[in-house]
Amino acid sequence: MATLSLTIRPSRPTTSGKFPIFIRICAKTEKSLIKTDYELDDASQWYNGKVVARSDASMMNKRLLYELKKYKDRLQYLDNHEYYSAKQLKAVLTQRDKAIPDVRTFNDFFRRRIAEMKEEKRDSYAKMMEDTLKVFERAEGDVPMVLMNHITIEHFDRWMKLHGHTDGGRQIRLCHIKARVNEAIKIGLIRCDKHPFAYTAIPTPEPRELDISVNSIRKMINTDVSHSKRLTLAKDMFLLSFYLGGVNFADLIQIDFSSEESISYIRQKSSEHKKKNRRITIRLTPGALAIIAKYKGENGLLEFGYKYSNKNLQCYINMCLKLLSKELNIKESLTFYSARKTFAQFAAEIGIPYPIIEYCLGHSIKTSITINSYVRVKPYQADAAIKRVVEYVNNPEVFRPYIEMRSQMQMMLM
Secondary structure (H helix, E strand, O other): OOEEEEEEEEOOOOOOOOEEEEEEEEEOOEEEEEEEEEOOOOHHEEOOOEEOOOOHHHHHHHHHHHHHHHHHHHHHOOOOOOHOOOHHHHHHHHHHHHOOOOOOOOHHHHHHHHHHHHHOOHHHHHHHHHHHHHHHHHHHHEEEEEHHHHHHHHHHHHHHHHHOOOOHHHHHHHHHHHHHHHHHHHOOOOOOOOOOOOOOOOOOOOOOOOOOOHHHHHHHHHHHOOOOOHHHHHHHHHHHHHHHOOHHHHOOOOOOOOOEEEEEEEEOOOOOOOHHHEEEEEEHHHHHHHHHHHOOOOOOOOOOOOOOOOHHHHHHHHHHHHHHHHOOOOOOOOHHHHHHHHHHHHHHHOOOHHHHHHHHOOOOOOOOOHHHOOOOHHHHHHHHHHHHOOOOOOOOHHHHHHHHOOOOOOOOHH
């Protein structure tokens, strides 16, 4: 049976004359030491396993007992720990500290994850996570790992409801929290009999109507706005996203357009968790090529001639799109994201299979559906889908009988 206790080494001070306090592991007649962050000025300040003769002795003893309890708790969750040597136990018990040092609360762990995302240049997602953490801290404060349970999650969700957060806002915040909770469980920072989200259902909001009609996008394509730099930028960026299968702005600005035949990229938002079809390959249509030629720099990336950050540039483009909708008398809400929603809506209307639409959008293919475990979407299928959507925009009347027939058949199945 392994035992843990506090100790110092009176005969082995540091080069500065200090005496570190250790957690001693005794197992199988062997001993091993885990160094804590606490040191004594003199060996006489240690007596019978406690700090004495210091003004801060009481505080140090409380913190040392907390450290000791932390490792004892880890030992308790280790199966068959009596078969490990002291050296092996030290490696197991300290592994978590090496992976995630200086994490005392869920908030600390959340902030560390945000910092990692910024290092990975995932600035947009990191900003969303920062916003979620601010909301969480307003509701719950600084939450120790041991209190990150179903009671805390239920209270947080209830707090958001009382403070007027929409279903969509709650969905985003709870998904961010759940992802971090799962990471903490995976590396052993959170231990629980019931998952913290066991009794909290993540809401599913009604889809926002951000797509525009065929007539509106045809009006955009056919209207000459070359007299205005802002309107031209808005029109070009909206149509380029649409012609590329609804690509997000964060992905659009990092795509290499050196080839005049096709593009290939990995969607930033899902690059870590997607397992299938991570790389999206799409053949460039004539409409996309014409727009790319206007903005492509020598390095193959798009250049706009503005000194904005990427986030501010997207905000500027959205502002220009509002001006464009006013200029063209487009009644629907028009944002850069509308191009993505519009492509998906048109593709669904003309009967493009959902897995192919998911591929174009860069979404994960649902492997819970058996057939998707065997069938992989090919780039040529995405190319054909985009071509058909563009044909639908150019000649909507050709597709009208099919769309009406398909709608009637769907109603018959309901």
